[in-house]
Structure formats: structure tokens, C-alpha cells
Amino acid sequence: MNDQKNFVNHIRPSFVPTGVLTVLYTFCLGGLSFLAFVILGITGLLMMFHYQPGDSSGFSSILTIASVIPYGGVIRNLHYWAGQLMVVTVNLHMLRVVWTRSYKPPKQLNWLVGVALLILILFLDFTGYLLIGSQESGAAATVAVNILGLIPGIGTGLAQVLFGEPSALSGSTLVVYVWHCVALPMIALLLQLYHFWRIRRDGGVRPL
Template identity: 90%
Template sequence: MNDSKNFVNHIRPRFVPEGALRVLYTFCLGGVSFLAFIVLGVTGLLLMFHYQPGDNAFSSILTISSVIPYGGVIRNLHYWAGQLMVVTVNLHMLRVVWTHSYKPPKQLNWLVGVGLLIFVLFLDFTGYLLIGSQESGAAATVAVNILGLIRLIGSGLAQILFGEPSVLSGSTLVVYVWHCVALPMVAFLLQLYHFWRVRRDGGVRPL
């Protein structure tokens, strides 16, 4: 077999056992999570045209919801897709634990999945901060204070992750960049690797 065919088989294994893809076994939770991620990406991109991070965050969201044509629909789709992804990713992790699908040789993909869960939770939290309301400001203040308790690196870490949110608004340019660029990009690449490892390891069957 030539090198090109070896490469194709390496990237896309020739077959996956049929039982590994049963709906009643996987519940399609990984696929639903990825679909929610795609919806989040598309609706988030549309929201970026009118959203303003910082002190004008809350007013810009009101403008999107009440002035921009279909803005309320797009924002609601974005919000509910985010909540759906949080739920389905957590259920997906529970399914993996229930079926022992984290055992060798799948332990690396399990760790990737744990990392994706953390990214999803942080994406959801930063999205909440970007609302720019007094409640999100309070949440950002609590997060900054908790990180500040970590000796030596806490204050610097809080600055890197949240910038300097006010108690009246959790929206900052730092949070905006994390939520709209850095976290989605890393999460997308990890998901591609995660899917590839599932096929590479022969599906989702427990050993």
C-alpha cells in the first residue's frame, strides 16, 4: 500500500463497528453538542456586528433584542444553544463514565473530553459576563476575588482572564476576546481531535 493510502487510512479509519454507533448507546450526545457549537458560532458571529463590550454592553444587547431585525431571535438561539451544549456535554461525560469508555487505550481522549468540558463551562460563564448587567458584574467580581486568593499568581491570573470588570458590568474587552476568539478556536480544534480519536480507537464501545 502506498504512502497516500496509508495517510488516508490513518486520518479516516476504514470502518467503525456498527454497534459502536447505536443511538440507544451513544444517545447522539456528542453530535448534539457539536451541532450546538456550530449554532453558537454562527449566531455569535452575527451578534458581533452589533455587540459592544465594556460599559455599553447591556445597552447594545437591548438594541440587538429590540431594534435590530431578528436580533432577538438570534440572541435567543445563541443563549439556548449555549445552555443546550452545557447540558449535553455533561450528559455525554456521564455516559462515558457509565459505559467505562474512558479506559485504555481511550484515556487520552477522556482527558481531552474533560478539557472540553472545562472550556464549555468557561465559555458559558464568559458569555454570562458579556451581558454587562449588574448581576454579571457581581459574578465577575466574585471570580476575580476567588482567583486573588491564589498566592503569587492569583492577581495576575485574574487580570489575564477577566481584565478589570466593574461591579456594575462584567463585560470587558479581555472577556470578549476570550469568549469570541480564543476559547472557541481552541475548543473547535480539540473537538476535531476528539472526533478523530473516537474513530481511531474503533468507536465508543467500552472495553
């Protein structure tokens, strides 16, 4: 760790105050991920007014949003790229936590919350992909259901809870829509608020 700190101090520009760099190191990735989450919420809410979940209407709704609704293409692209930004920043944030060993006591509970958030965000991203309703997303849903079905005992039931009935694998079912637009965002928001509260209580990521 001493060699690591010496290296960072060596490459740190002399014209930037140390306090500013510490703030950037500590809050940049987490702040960017939360900003992406806010953009996802706003653009997702705007698209919900025009999206129709269903085996045949999902894909046509996406086409309508992108080509007919004013600024619909911009909103959809913002939603897509905000999702990608959130996945990237959260992964980089987790790597930085591991690098600085900020998962150790008393921050181990917040680390577990962060891991749960990462899994939740990946599932949120996947369900959004399924809502496109294309042949590719339908095939992805089929693969996911088949993989979950391999889990002994609970696999089939878990697949039905997450993706609906096995016959509805187009990716634009009402079950996936509810997960992506209601349940997962609410859970993610609650976990993030708890994550922020734990940071205020136990401290954030250690400076590099």
C-alpha cells in the same frame, strides 16, 4: 456490566434494529453537542456585528440586538439556548463515558481531552454571561476575580489575564469579549477536531 446489558436488552423495543440503537447511543449526545456548537458559532458571529464591548456599551448593545435589530431577539435566544444545550449534552456525554468505563486505555487521552472541553465550555458559558454587562454579571465577575485572587502566588495575575484590570468588572470588558468570541471558540474547535480524530483512531463510547 452483564446485568446492565441484560437490563438494556430487556427494555429495548423489538421494532428498532440493534444497529440503529447502537448508533444513537454512541453518537447522539456528541452529535447534539457539536450541533449546538455550530449554532453558537453562527448566532455569535451575527451578534458580533452589533455588539460593542465596553463598560457602558455592552448592556445597551444587548438591548439593541434584542429589540431593534430584525430577528435579533430570535438570534439571541438561539444563542442562549444552544449554549445551555451544549452544557447539558456534554455533561450527559461525560456521565455516559463514566458509566460505560470508556475512559480506560487506549481512550484515556481522549477522556482527558473531553474533560478539558467540558471545563472550556463552562468558562465559555460564564464569559458569555459576563458580556451581558448587567449588575448581576458584574457581581459575578467580582466574585470570580476574588476567588481567583485567593490562589497563592498566581491568583492576582491569573485574574487579570482572564478578566482584565480589577477596576473593569462590569463583565463587558474587551478582555472578556476576546476570550468569549475569539480565543475560547478557537481552542474549543481545535479540541473537538482532535477529539473526533481520536474517536476514529481509538473508538468511541462503548454501547450500553
